[in-house]
Amino acid sequence: MTDDLVIRSRRAVLPDGERPAVVAVRDGRITAIAAHDAPLRAGAEIDLGDLALLPGLVDTHVHVNEPGRTEWEGFATATRAAARGGVTTLIDMPLNSLPPVVDVSALEVKRAAASGAVHVDVGFWGGAVPGNLPELRPLHVAGVFGFKCFTADSGVPEFPPLPPGEMDETFREIAALDGLVIVHAEDPAVLAEPSSGEYADFLASRPPSAERSAVEQVIRLVERTGVRAHILHLSAADCLEPLAEARSRGLPISAETCPHYLTLCSADVPSADATAYKCCPPIRDAANRDALWKGLADGVIDCVVTDHSPCTPELKRGDFVTAWGGVSSLQLGLPAVWTAARERGHSLHDVVRWMAEGPSALAGLTSRKGRVAVGNDADLVAFAPDESFTVVPGDLEHRHPVTPYADRTLTGVVQATWLRGETVTGAQDGAPRGVLLSRPRPSNGAAT
Numbered sequence: 001m002t003d004d005l006v007i008r009s010r011r012a013v014l015p016d017g018e019r020p021a022v023v024a025v026r027d028g029r030i031t032a033i034a035a036h037d038a039p040l041r042a043g044a045e046i047d048l049g050d051l052a053l054l055p056g057l058v059d060t061h062v063h064v065n066e067p068g069r070t071e072w073e074g075f076a077t078a079t080r081a082a083a084r085g086g087v088t089t090l091i092d093m094p095l096n097s098l099p100p101v102v103d104v105s106a107l108e109v110k111r112a113a114a115s116g117a118v119h120v121d122v123g124f125w126g127g128a129v130p131g132n133l134p135e136l137r138p139l140h141v142a143g144v145f146g147f148k149c150f151t152a153d154s155g156v157p158e159f160p161p162l163p164p165g166e167m168d169e170t171f172r173e174i175a176a177l178d179g180l181v182i183v184h185a186e187d188p189a190v191l192a193e194p195s196s197g198e199y200a201d202f203l204a205s206r207p208p209s210a211e212r213s214a215v216e217q218v219i220r221l222v223e224r225t226g227v228r229a230h231i232l233h234l235s236a237a238d239c240l241e242p243l244a245e246a247r248s249r250g251l252p253i254s255a256e257t258c259p260h261y262l263t264l265c266s267a268d269v270p271s272a273d274a275t276a277y278k279c280c281p282p283i284r285d286a287a288n289r290d291a292l293w294k295g296l297a298d299g300v301i302d303c304v305v306t307d308h309s310p311c312t313p314e315l316k317r318g319d320f321v322t323a324w325g326g327v328s329s330l331q332l333g334l335p336a337v338w339t340a341a342r343e344r345g346h347s348l349h350d351v352v353r354w355m356a357e358g359p360s361a362l363a364g365l366t367s368r369k370g371r372v373a374v375g376n377d378a379d380l381v382a383f384a385p386d387e388s389f390t391v392v393p394g395d396l397e398h399r400h401p402v403t404p405y406a407d408r409t410l411t412g413v414v415q416a417t418w419l420r421g422e423t424v425t426g427a428q429d430g431a432p433r434g435v436l437l438s439r440p441r442p443s444n445g446a447a448t
Helices: 075-084 104-114 133-141 164-176 199-205 208-225 237-248 259-263 286-298 333-343 348-363
Strands: 003-014 017-026 029-034 042-047 052-055 057-062 087-092 121-124 147-150 180-184 228-231 253-257 380-390 409-419
Touching: 003 029, 003 348, 003 380, 017 052, 017 348, 052 348, 057 075, 057 333, 057 348, 075 087, 075 409, 087 348, 087 409, 104 121, 104 133, 133 164, 147 164, 164 180, 164 208, 208 228, 208 237, 208 253, 237 253, 237 286, 253 286, 253 348, 259 286, 259 333, 333 348, 333 380, 333 409
Parallel strands: 003 042, 003 052, 057 087, 087 121, 147 180, 180 228, 228 253
Antiparallel strands: 003 017, 017 029, 052 380, 380 409
């Protein structure tokens, strides 16, 4: 049978390493992977030459904000940015949209807003907040990928943190569902109000000990309840020791970090009004950044995702007390991480493991996403690993071009992105080709 498409590359990044190969696609799935010069028949053929062929990235930490705060970001703009950045699957956070996804009716509102508007595949996290314990099982049945909770203030009043008295019961319920809890881990007892709007004072107000204390609390809850837990946006390298120790004891806990923690540092922040750098937890010093890279190399940190958290430019104005905290990097995550990774001696295979395979495994999507493998969706990226570019905010597809990477030179350019074998460029006139995903069912492992 003739395939629909074959793509050849001298640098195909496969699960077992990088090598010349040809990939065949039929009906949206990868049907064969063969030697680069294998004479495969197809309706169309693309030869990438020395461009690398990567699996589409999976970003499990994205705030789309639609509906309710669509002026911050929406599904059309976020998923165009994703496609331009080589991300073919994203999982949307249960806040900062209105209503937040803390019950099934809110999930249906979110799905309705996304339907027909997405340029890449999109799934949804549910939320665990005070008082919604009875909603967790219905949300799980409805297909959310897991449940997000905060140990500290989320920044929006409609998504409050779980108090310590409710965390145990919530974690036990999620464990009973064989579900996953994902945690924004900062201890509110250690956090403080910044003494000024300068970055140094903002940084001092959210010390590494706040993260470590909350991570240690989560580890104790995992040990007590048996729940599978994941630490979100790890910024403090002080947390690596307790995480490594917990994992050495077989506890089911994982962690992620973000491009901005791996590529930026506190010394990069030029002034009190450079609030594109503001995020919570904060970007720390260069020594901390180096230690996070070691945590990645050692496997203590499982994946790298963006925590794309945009807002309107007005909310980013002011200083490090008044501005909204969030970094928009959905389109830039791959080149940002690759720029730093190659300088540290890491390979494209490493980056794929952190940004595609790891997040796909977290979401339970490895039978379809995150790998160039027979049977998986033909979600693929043509990537020029040696080509550099300067970040021009006006070239970004997300709704508001606010980024700490403005005017930085990055290495690695996404030349093309395919979703199930169809080109998705992120262009304004491109027809949305994405679908909405639900958590895979154990019986067949296939998302719907």
